Amino acid sequence: MSALLSVRGLSAGYGGPPIIEDVSFDVEENEIAVILGPNGAGKSTVLKTIFALTSVTGGAIDFHGTSLVGRKTSTLVTIGISAVPQSRNIFPHLSVDENLDVGTYAAPPADPAATRENVLELFPDLRAKLKQPAGELSGGQRQMVALGRALMCEPKLMLLDEPTAGLSPAYLERIFDLLLDIRKTGVTILLVEQNARQALQIADHGHVLVNGRNFASGTGKALLADENVRRSFLGGAAA
Ligand SMILES: Nc1ncnc2c1ncn2[C@@H]1O[C@H](COP(=O)(O)OP(=O)(O)OP(=O)(O)O)[C@@H](O)[C@H]1O
Ligand SMILES: [Mg+2]
Numbered sequence: 001m002s003a004l005l006s007v008r009g010l011s012a013g014y015g016g017p018p019i020i021e022d023v024s025f026d027v028e029e030n031e032i033a034v035i036l037g038p039n040g041a042g043k044s045t046v047l048k049t050i051f052a053l054t055s056v057t058g059g060a061i062d063f064h065g066t067s068l069v070g071r072k073t074s075t076l077v078t079i080g081i082s083a084v085p086q087s088r089n090i091f092p093h094l095s096v097d098e099n100l101d102v103g104t105y106a107a108p109p110a111d112p113a114a115t116r117e118n119v120l121e122l123f124p125d126l127r128a129k130l131k132q133p134a135g136e137l138s139g140g141q142r143q144m145v146a147l148g149r150a151l152m153c154e155p156k157l158m159l160l161d162e163p164t165a166g167l168s169p170a171y172l173e174r175i176f177d178l179l180l181d182i183r184k185t186g187v188t189i190l191l192v193e194q195n196a197r198q199a200l201q202i203a204d205h206g207h208v209l210v211n212g213r214n215f216a217s218g219t220g221k222a223l224l225a226d227e228n229v230r231r232s233f234l235g236g237a238a239a
Pocket of ligand 2: 043044045086161192
């Protein structure tokens with residue numbers, strides 16, 4: 001079976017020198033795949049490139065076997081891809097409910113009320129906060145709003161850039177558990193993470209980038225056991 005998302009020899013940047021070069025990996029249907037690597041490695045650039053927010057200078061991105069290169073971001077949402085950026089991923093002055101509503105604009109679901117109910121079942125904490133400005137919520141709750149918004153268009157594939165950034169260890173675990181719950185609903189997840197060890201524990205596959213290029217790829221388990229990856233990215237010894 002072919003992959004849901006296939007990235008092949010991808011090079012891209014922001015108009016200057018290439019930031020990512022010859023990057024390749026596959027994301028299988030209904031898996032959690034994680035992109036790891038040091039600051040500045042080009043992790044966000046890979047996600048932004050898939051979401052048509054950079055200039056592609058080479059290679060291919062296929063989704064369900066059709067090319068995404070040259071498509072508009074707004075089109076990608078209509079074919080089942082949604083994204084949560086690394087920062088500024090909510091509208092702080094809008095209520096939680098309004099933030100969720102924004103998620104339906106680009107690709108309205110068939111039954112928005114039912115979709116909203118499904119999202120609130122995943123994030124019960126948000127029910128009591130629906131009328132509150134999203135900017136008043138805790139960091140973890142704001143990430144839930146961002147994830148909820150991205151789910152409101154009923155995506156097949158979610159691109160998540162550091163959904164646990166800045167969260168306490170307890171909240172970090174909550175968010176990772178939520179990603180497993182989201183996956184259970186049939187959504188495929190490609191995420192970028194700094195919390196490498198924990199991310200590899202929930203991920204089916206991991207892809208390590210260094211200097212904009214592939215450094216290592218494997219199952220979560222294999223990367224956790226990989227001496228080279230452990231030494232460079234997981235702080236040394238095995239857990
Ligand atoms: N909008 C932009 N315009 C020009 N250069 C950019 C832009 N965004 C990122 N870059 C450059 O691309 C390189 C990779 O950045 P990117 O944000 O993809 O890294 P990252 O792996 O996500 O890092 P971090 O872990 O810090 O989030 C950096 O050198 C950065 O300065
Ligand atoms: Mg980044």
